[in-house]
Amino acid sequence: MINYDLKKIKALVFDVDGVLSAETIYLHPNGEPMRTVNIKDGYALQLAVKCGLHVAIITGGNTEAVRKRYEGLGIKDEMPFSVIFSISSFLIIAGSR
Numbered sequence: 001m002i003n004y005d006l007k008k009i010k011a012l013v014f015d016v017d018g019v020l021s022a023e024t025i026y027l028h029p030n031g032e033p034m035r036t037v038n039i040k041d042g043y044a045l046q047l048a049v050k051c052g053l054h055v056a057i058i059t060g061g062n063t064e065a066v067r068k069r070y071e072g073l074g075i076k077d078e079m080p081f082s083v084i085f086s087i088s089s090f091l092i093i094a095g096s097r
Helices: 016-020 039-050 064-072 087-095
Strands: 011-015 054-059 077-080
Touching: 011 016, 011 039, 016 054, 039 054, 054 064
Parallel strands: 011 054, 054 077
Antiparallel strands: none
16 A cells, blocks of 8 residues: 655646546647536545645647636646646645735
8 A cells, every 4th residue: 555645735737638628639629629627526636726726737739618617626827738748836826926
C-alpha cells in the first residue's frame, strides 16, 4: 500500500484536451472546436477549489467556452499552452492568491 500525505498538495494543473475533455473534438461550422466535458471532473475540480487548492487550466485552445466552463467552477487560473514547461509561472500565480 502506498501511503501519501495528501495534505501536502497545494495546487493542481490540468490540460483540457484529452485530459478534461474526450479525445475527439468536434468542429463548429464557424471553425471553433467544441469540446465535451465530464460532469464528474467538474464536480471534483469545484470541490478542490472549495477546499482551498489552487487549480489551473492549461490549454492551447483558449476559447470563450473553455474560459466560461472553468470560471463557472471557481477556477480563475488559466494559462496558455506555452507555459506548460514553466512551473514557475504557476507558482507565481498561486503565490499571488
